[in-house]
Amino acid sequence: MTSPQNSPVKRPTVVDVAQAAGVSPGTVSNALSGKRKVDAETRKRIEVAIRELGYRPNQAARQMRTGQTKTIAIFSSMPPAVAAGPSKLGFLMEIAASAAVAAMARNTALILVPPIETPEDTLKSVAMDGALVVEPEEDDPVLTRLIRSGIPTVCIGRPSGAGIPYVDLDYPAIADLLIRHLFEVGATRFPLIVGASRRASNLAFRARYRAAAANADMPETVLEVPEAEAEAGAAEAVTALLAAGQDFDGVLVPTDAMATGVMRALRDGGRAVPDQVRVVTRYDGVRAQTETPALTSVDLKLEAVAALATQKLVELIVGQAGPEPVPCPTPTLITRPSTKP
Amino acid sequence: MTSPQNSPVKRPTVVDVAQAAGVSPGTVSNALSGKRKVDAETRKRIEVAIRELGYRPNQAARQMRTGQTKTIAIFSSMPPAVAAGPSKLGFLMEIAASAAVAAMARNTALILVPPIETPEDTLKSVAMDGALVVEPEEDDPVLTRLIRSGIPTVCIGRPSGAGIPYVDLDYPAIADLLIRHLFEVGATRFPLIVGASRRASNLAFRARYRAAAANADMPETVLEVPEAEAEAGAAEAVTALLAAGQDFDGVLVPTDAMATGVMRALRDGGRAVPDQVRVVTRYDGVRAQTETPALTSVDLKLEAVAALATQKLVELIVGQAGPEPVPCPTPTLITRPSTKP
DNA sequence: CCTGTGTGTTAAAACGTTTTAACAAGCCGT
DNA sequence: ACGGCTTGTTAAAACGTTTTAACACACAGG
Numbered sequence: 001m002t003s004p005q006n007s008p009v010k011r012p013t014v015v016d017v018a019q020a021a022g023v024s025p026g027t028v029s030n031a032l033s034g035k036r037k038v039d040a041e042t043r044k045r046i047e048v049a050i051r052e053l054g055y056r057p058n059q060a061a062r063q064m065r066t067g068q069t070k071t072i073a074i075f076s077s078m079p080p081a082v083a084a085g086p087s088k089l090g091f092l093m094e095i096a097a098s099a100a101v102a103a104m105a106r107n108t109a110l111i112l113v114p115p116i117e118t119p120e121d122t123l124k125s126v127a128m129d130g131a132l133v134v135e136p137e138e139d140d141p142v143l144t145r146l147i148r149s150g151i152p153t154v155c156i157g158r159p160s161g162a163g164i165p166y167v168d169l170d171y172p173a174i175a176d177l178l179i180r181h182l183f184e185v186g187a188t189r190f191p192l193i194v195g196a197s198r199r200a201s202n203l204a205f206r207a208r209y210r211a212a213a214a215n216a217d218m219p220e221t222v223l224e225v226p227e228a229e230a231e232a233g234a235a236e237a238v239t240a241l242l243a244a245g246q247d248f249d250g251v252l253v254p255t256d257a258m259a260t261g262v263m264r265a266l267r268d269g270g271r272a273v274p275d276q277v278r279v280v281t282r283y284d285g286v287r288a289q290t291e292t293p294a295l296t297s298v299d300l301k302l303e304a305v306a307a308l309a310t311q312k313l314v315e316l317i318v319g320q321a322g323p324e325p326v327p328c329p330t331p332t333l334i335t336r337p338s339t340k341p
Numbered sequence: 342m343t344s345p346q347n348s349p350v351k352r353p354t355v356v357d358v359a360q361a362a363g364v365s366p367g368t369v370s371n372a373l374s375g376k377r378k379v380d381a382e383t384r385k386r387i388e389v390a391i392r393e394l395g396y397r398p399n400q401a402a403r404q405m406r407t408g409q410t411k412t413i414a415i416f417s418s419m420p421p422a423v424a425a426g427p428s429k430l431g432f433l434m435e436i437a438a439s440a441a442v443a444a445m446a447r448n449t450a451l452i453l454v455p456p457i458e459t460p461e462d463t464l465k466s467v468a469m470d471g472a473l474v475v476e477p478e479e480d481d482p483v484l485t486r487l488i489r490s491g492i493p494t495v496c497i498g499r500p501s502g503a504g505i506p507y508v509d510l511d512y513p514a515i516a517d518l519l520i521r522h523l524f525e526v527g528a529t530r531f532p533l534i535v536g537a538s539r540r541a542s543n544l545a546f547r548a549r550y551r552a553a554a555a556n557a558d559m560p561e562t563v564l565e566v567p568e569a570e571a572e573a574g575a576a577e578a579v580t581a582l583l584a585a586g587q588d589f590d591g592v593l594v595p596t597d598a599m600a601t602g603v604m605r606a607l608r609d610g611g612r613a614v615p616d617q618v619r620v621v622t623r624y625d626g627v628r629a630q631t632e633t634p635a636l637t638s639v640d641l642k643l644e645a646v647a648a649l650a651t652q653k654l655v656e657l658i659v660g661q662a663g664p665e666p667v668p669c670p671t672p673t674l675i676t677r678p679s680t681k682p
Numbered sequence: 683c684c685t686g687t688g689t690g691t692t693a694a695a696a697c698g699t700t701t702t703a704a705c706a707a708g709c710c711g712t
Numbered sequence: 713a714c715g716g717c718t719t720g721t722t723a724a725a726a727c728g729t730t731t732t733a734a735c736a737c738a739c740a741g742g
Contacts, residue, residue: 013727013728013729014728014729014730015728015729023691023692024691024692024693025692025693025728025729025730026691026692026693026694026730026731026732027690027691027692029729029730029731030690030691030730033730035730035731036690036691037689037690038690038691039689039690039691042690042691056464056465056490057465057728057729058405058468058727058728058729059410059466059467059468060401060404060405060408060410060468060727060728060729061405061697061727061728061729061730062728062729062730063401063404063405063468063697063729064399064401064402064404064405064697064698064699064727064728064729064730065696065697065728065729065730065731066697066729066730066731067401067697069400069401070466070467071452073450092438093434093435093437093438094434096434096437096453097433097434097453097455100453100454100455101455104454104455104463107466109414109452109453109454109466109467110452110453111412111450111451111452111453112437112438112441112450112451112452112453113441113445113450114438114441114442114445122445123397124397124398125400125411125448125450126400126411126450127399127400127401127404149397286627286630286631289627289630289631290627290630290631290635294631354697354698354699355698355699355700356698356699364721364722365721365722365723366698366699366700366722366723367700367701367702367721367722367723367724368720368721368722370699370700370701371700371720371721374700376700376701377720377721378719378720379720379721380719380720380721383720383721398698398699399697399698399699400699401697401698401699402697402698402699402700402727403698403699403700404699404727405697405698405699405700405727405728405729406698406699406700406701406726406727407699407700407701407727408727
């Protein structure tokens, strides 16, 4: 109960604790970190002093000295137009939530970096010693900037560059899962509606679709839609298809926002789902679930993926792991009314 | 192209920049922050030196000197059982996403603190100069700890203590909206299924329900369900109600997880929604949207709420604002098949 | 008695900024 | 020629930790 200085609050520091415990600051540090041996009796004194004063270590000072911020950031490389809207809550946030708990379990904080146009500014203003990049695009600007800055980075979804560690989402397997299912429920010819960017998932879907079409003697119809106008673009594409009189009994449309557009176009065009046309999409998010009828999609095991990526990242940071990719959990199908036979 | 030291990387510091530009470190700092005047020509030299060396300020050092971390944290006080599962992606993440962009716009990072049992550890290990608390409970442990630590805090949803700034979610208005709607679509007697905790929203729903019941001469039936077992508990409660032969033509069930349970119990009990029973819930999340039939709910304007709270928080941190609450946007009804007349 | 070996502690340096107080130079009005 | 004012710059201190090198001490083996 000694009268404090008149300064506002003056949080106690390690030297206050040292003084109270009758030791030197260095010893307090050692007691806290356990890096060097300190006498049991001394440690006791220090602990009571800490409790007494309500000492909390100053993270900034600690960070500055050690160079470790104990912080990782999560970036979405999707254009804001894609990440925004109803999907915003989906993919990215689902991963972020899981990554946050995985990080916290390793006593690391996760900071949420919203989709932005200017990665440079963000990289300057925010301190982190590692980064997660969700679904990097080919030559992703955020990703390249990160690795050029020497910041340890783990991708979720395979990146275009080599030597960057990642947790694969195994897009080919996902594509096969959906394509096989379409055939199984009786579809015989279906177009692929896909994003125009060179994002890895788009590439995989195109490749697997081509292979499957060739294999089944099905004519290939690949419609590329700019990702920024996903929903409207997909609707337009399907409407054009209908107008052209092309017949099809299924649609493979990975991006959920585009799936919404497809469903609208089908409704407007008087096609019944699933009786006349079966529709499947990739991400099992709000959109897939709330469509009428609800859409068959894929359980990507995002929670596990996020946890693995986070673990890999912290190992990378402390130098316990190399840049080799992490095997990913196998995705499974979720069948819904949109493909009911 | 001078050969660098053999040390790993050695990021350039402010003194390197100063040396390259032929000035003192202090001047570089001034040029960067713009706090003091520096000659236009000198500033130019500094800027090119910065670009040349690829200098990025060390945030930790900056933080330590200024005491500002430029970081805020967002806490959910919900028990993990509630925050987990499908709802995890909903309420909390929707707010977090919006808060992140609002924070970033003010050049502040948002760190995501997952629901935890041990707030003390987190508060110790993570540096922040402000906090958002989502839906604080009465005498919320996280909240009390935060204010005791003197960390500026803004709540989303009214806290129990006084003097803590918050953005109201206006639970009474929300409750009234739903209750009025139930009456309007022809319901004459309906129970309230509500969380057992003393969370502000629960209290408000109880109060408004009582008032409305008294006013309409409707018998009161309030069923309290422990929040940890929301879905199962609510299902059980409704099943018991049916077994007891109590007749009702509507259900008011604010928590979406409980709504799922209610719908299941009604289905199992052979009651048709909306023909025999109308159901309304509060949060328009995945669950409300994917129920069959989809549930009438409320647009809480979470995006705006989160932005307001974040703005208030940064103002609070820099001392530009007092602890008075922030007026909140008015919620609106979203009518869905579950109350179709 | 001397040398070596732990053990536990400490004083001081270092981390990279920002801020403070001082200062030099130029200009103005007497 | 001198004091006062402005403008731009700087040297040095400060922020709170961790780490390094040194030290004091006890104790063992010769």
